[in-house]
Amino acid sequence: MQYYELITPKNVITAATGAGAIYLLAKTLLAVLKSPAFKSETRDLYRCSVEYRPTPCARATIPGELRRTLQSLKPNLDGSSKKVALHTITQCVLLKESEASTCTYDDIKLVAEFLDDADTVIKTEALNALKAFTSIWKFKIKIQEYVPKIFELVVSDWNGNLHTAGLRLVNGLHITEDTHPMLRRLLRNFMDILLMSDILAKVQVLKLLTTMAQKEDLLFDIMNCQVPPEFLTLFQPSLPGNLLYEMLVFVERLSEGRLTPQYQSMHRSYHNLSLHNIIFGENSRLSDHLLALIIHPEEEVQIQACKVILSLRLSKEDSKVISGLPFGADISSHPSDPALSDHPFSPSIVSSPATNDDTGHNFQHLQGSNDTTHSFYPLESTGQEDFYARDSSNVSSHSIDSTANSGPVLVNPEDGFHPVATAYSDEDSGD
Structure with missing residues (x-):
């Protein structure tokens, strides 16, 4: 492999992200070493x-x-x-x-x-x-x-302190499956809190939504939830770092979840203003906001922004591979031709009428292995020494019919596919 073949967009982004993460890690270690010794506070x-x-x-x-x-x-x-x-x-x-x-x-x-x-x-x-x-x-x-x-209680009373207290309590407990129908019903209320409540309530509701996104039966409901285009204003660099960090963790979890085999196994359709289209759609402006967060003052936000950019890039490439295949396609090494079902790695050679060339030799046409009935160009004898003759009696039932061609068959030992060799006519064999 040439060196220039390694320079792909995916590899460049991976290298840049890794270099940025190493730089931030080194910067953090230096800050820790230069910081004063820790003094324990009172136990209040x-x-x-x-x-x-x-x-x-x-x-x-x-x-x-x-x-x-x-x-x-x-x-x-x-x-x-x-x-x-x-x-x-x-x-x-x-x-x-x-x-x-x-x-x-x-x-x-x-x-x-x-x-x-x-x-x-x-x-x-x-x-x-x-x-x-x-x-x-x-x-x-x-x-x-x-x-x-x-x-x-949280969704019925519009109070920021109440939202924060209730969501903090729920985030400290286990989300059981019997609460999933209720979470699905209240999803729109959670999005309203995320958009309009105070900062602490937004942080807590993001933690709850991230936990919900880990549940396969709730992931699509979150993706398909309708949100206004102003949703991306939650990625403004001027916002507090704890809110931006939770937003980035939430987006990373959605990006990972939508490419799981379970999620990809079903055909999905989204509303025009769905969260999926706002974040992952073709016209999404999320990438612009993420680039601005790379230079955020808080290093935790910088590192998480790099992780999300890399995750979105890899997810986009994986989506192209998946979308390029027919729906329900089965990728297999076995050909679709029934004649090849018993020999998946060897082509089926079908006998065809012999054709005489200008020298008086006759040869066979190789049946095409594509979906058409046309044959490829006839394979003529090259006369090279790496071809050796083999008696036609050893040829399998998938080879040239011995009754149609009783002459020797030339086989290339270095090639996985045995080309059909020319058979000399009776007049030439007597010379």
């Missing part, structure tokens, strides 16, 4: 999510405060008392896992009752408290029972 909120930091509460550090707060939590309390109690429970569970482990399922049920409160702030605090309890494994199964209620 070390277990809290980066995206959610409840206000520190002095009561949470008092021994036994979790049990006392749960016992004082009543539905008939005023709104301010409910908020403080639920917030304290969240703090205690996050900071004192040993005390939280002694709680019971009845305590979880008590907190979950406040999901029906009329005050949006109280419902949000209840969601945060349940999220804190998910850090203890034995409570996850119990909280899993409230997933349908949490979804309905």
Whole structure:
């Protein structure tokens, strides 16, 4: 293979992406080496999510405060008392896992009752408290029972804090198959949150959509979901890095999922304004946005943008290969000619009337192996020494009929296909 044959668009993009990733990795390592030594902070909120930091509460550090707060939590309390109690429970569970482990399922049920409160702030605090309890494994199964209620709560109340709290809670649980019909029904609501809610809610709904995209029965529904053309504004470099990173992970997952054998096995048709056409369509402007993200200030976004560009490039080439084949085509080494079914790698040689050339020799025509009935040009004897004669009695039933041609057959030992040799006529054989 020549060196210039290795210079293909695919190889160039792969090399450029790899070089960019190596550069960013080296840059990150240098930054780590130059950074000051790590100093541990106070233990107040070390277990809290980066995206959610409840206000520190002095009561949470008092021994036994979790049990006392749960016992004082009543539905008939005023709104301010409910908020403080639920917030304290969240703090205690996050900071004192040993005390939280002694709680019971009845305590979880008590907190979950406040999901029906009329005050949006109280419902949000209840969601945060349940999220804190998910850090203890034995409570996850119990909280899993409230997933349908949490979804309905998220889509029925337009509040950014509520969206963030509910989606954070769901993302910390397992998405079971019995919730797939509900997720499919609420998919449009999730897209509305992605387009119009605040940044933290958008990040959480993207994590949920990425998880849904990993489910084969939900992938097409996500692809076919109608979104406005303004959807690509979510790739603007001016947006926060955590949002851009989740958007890029989501697109990469969609790109990988649409080329799986399961997804390709069925014919798909999309709406004109579907998410598939906006991102992967012929007129999509996604590539322009991705090129702008390569120079994003945050290196995590840069690396993920390079990965998406490479994934889209490879997916486009794979799609061309797949679309170039007839629908349902079976790629096989066996020919379609029935005469070749028993010998898939050897051509069938059919006898044909002998033809005399100018020298008086007669030779056979080789039947064409294509779909037509025309023969190829007759194969004449070259007289080269690498051809040797073989008695026609050894020729198989697929070779030239021995009754039609009793002369020797010339075979090329270096060729996989045996050319039909010329047979001398009776007049010449006597010379």
